[in-house]
Amino acid sequence: MALNTLLWEAAVMTLVIGFVELNLPKGKNDPRDFGWVLLTGALLETIALGFIIADRNVFGATVAAAFILLLWALGLPLAIGGGNRMAVNHAVWFTGLLFLGFTIFAAGHGLYTLSVALGLLVIVTIFLGAAGYTGNAALRKVGAAASLIDAFVFLVMAYAGAVGIALP
Numbered sequence: 001m002a003l004n005t006l007l008w009e010a011a012v013m014t015l016v017i018g019f020v021e022l023n024l025p026k027g028k029n030d031p032r033d034f035g036w037v038l039l040t041g042a043l044l045e046t047i048a049l050g051f052i053i054a055d056r057n058v059f060g061a062t063v064a065a066a067f068i069l070l071l072w073a074l075g076l077p078l079a080i081g082g083g084n085r086m087a088v089n090h091a092v093w094f095t096g097l098l099f100l101g102f103t104i105f106a107a108g109h110g111l112y113t114l115s116v117a118l119g120l121l122v123i124v125t126i127f128l129g130a131a132g133y134t135g136n137a138a139l140r141k142v143g144a145a146a147s148l149i150d151a152f153v154f155l156v157m158a159y160a161g162a163v164g165i166a167l168p
Helices: 002-021 031-054 058-080 085-108 112-134 137-163
Strands: none
Touching (some): 002 031, 002 058, 002 137, 031 058, 058 085, 058 112, 112 137
16 A cells, blocks of 8 residues: 555656646746655655555565655756756766666566556656757656656556556
């Protein structure tokens, strides 16, 4: 059940990331506000991580830790209005590679819905990291769209878990 809390938060965070990266609503996104939202999510997910660890869910804790790292790495520089942007791009891109490993592991163990959610995170992080390196708007839009789709997948997973439906 502790992992379900993380799924709700992941849904909200990927939804926010998708809308901000697509600049929706147009011109109304302040990077510092976005940073504080990500830091709030990171704090809430860090608390949820404690419960996941208490449940002795090693895989869930590892995936959660990677997502939490990503939120802290993105949120801090945005909230304070500075930081090393290249280091943030590295964190985003390499977290994508970590999510790729998690995706393969989840699929190999029959956790197909989770592997879809994690696979979309691979697309989000790789494309947004590449967009950060290159400044390419098309890469940013692909990453943002994948983030919005991923938010839907996380919402479905969280809802299913809340009502007791076991997804494959």
